Amino acid sequence: KAGVTQTPRYLIKTRGQQVTLSCSPISGHRSVSWYQQTPGQGLQFLFEYFSETQRNKGNFPGRFSGRQFSNSRSEMNVSTLELGDSALYLCASSRLPGPMNTEAFFGQGTRLTVV
Amino acid sequence: DAKTTQPNSMESNEEEPVHLPCNHSTISGTDYIHWYRQLPSQGPEYVIHGLTSNVNNRMASLAIAEDRKSSTLILHRATLRDAAVYYCILRDNFGNEKLTFGTGTRLTIIP
Numbered sequence: 613k614a615g616v617t618q619t620p621r622y623l624i625k626t627r628g629q630q631v632t633l634s635c636s637p638i639s640g641h642r643s644v645s646w647y648q649q650t651p652g653q654g655l656q657f658l659f660e661y662f663s664e665t666q667r668n669k670g671n672f673p674g675r676f677s678g679r680q681f682s683n684s685r686s687e688m689n690v691s692t693l694e695l696g697d698s699a700l701y702l703c704a705s706s707r708l709p710g711p712m713n714t715e716a717f718f719g720q721g722t723r724l725t726v727v
Numbered sequence: 728d729a730k731t732t733q734p735n736s737m738e739s740n741e742e743e744p745v746h747l748p749c750n751h752s753t754i755s756g757t758d759y760i761h762w763y764r765q766l767p768s769q770g771p772e773y774v775i776h777g778l779t780s781n782v783n784n785r786m787a788s789l790a791i792a793e794d795r796k797s798s799t800l801i802l803h804r805a806t807l808r809d810a811a812v813y814y815c816i817l818r819d820n821f822g823n824e825k826l827t828f829g830t831g832t833r834l835t836i837i838p
Binding site: 654655 | 761768769770771772773776814825826827828829830831
């Protein structure tokens with residue numbers, strides 16, 4: 613069974629540009645969450661999607677957005693990039709949200725560097 | 728979100744048991760205790776979770792205090808591959824997919 617796939621693995625962008633990151637969840641998983649990891653702030657929750665709907669959102673500015681497609685694949689977009697957006701962006705998939713859900717499976721992440 | 732407190736770092740000798748503590752004094756009755764770990768250059772990986780009773784799986788054991796205000800992740804026989812940052816996370820039972828990570832414990836295994 614293939615794991616969570618994130619593309620690209622590495623990305624270098626210039627300040628002011630925008631970027632789109634992609635996440636393919638494990639087959640059969642319908643919930644996708646995104647996290648940002650930086651040395652200073654650690655792992656922080658960005659947002660979560662289920663059935664193409666955003667169910668939960670972290671405390672990030674509106675420059676950060678995402679969406680989920682009917683096949684459960686998800687993308688996140690960051691517009692008007694700032695140097696502080698340099699981070700490892702992680703995607704996690706879960707089978708279903710709900711009280712019986714247990715574990716999230718993480719991808720290896722996309723390392724974004726803003727110069 | 729209820730918070731957890733963990734030591735910043737711990738060391739252990741290879742092939743010895745490791746006990747990783749976590750305090751969660753503001754835990755609510757519906758919060759599950761989850762543990763994840765992050766190996767170098769990897770995304771976090773699920774380890775174990777529990778509610779009230781102690782739990783065992785192939786990776787580790789989870790011992791939960793009777794008042795649920797603290798828990799301990801036990802690696803029975805540490806190997807070099809267990810060197811990672813271990814996160815203790817509280818997760819509610821209402822379908823909230825959000826994981827609130829603390830700073831975690833960086834575990835170093837000494838050969």
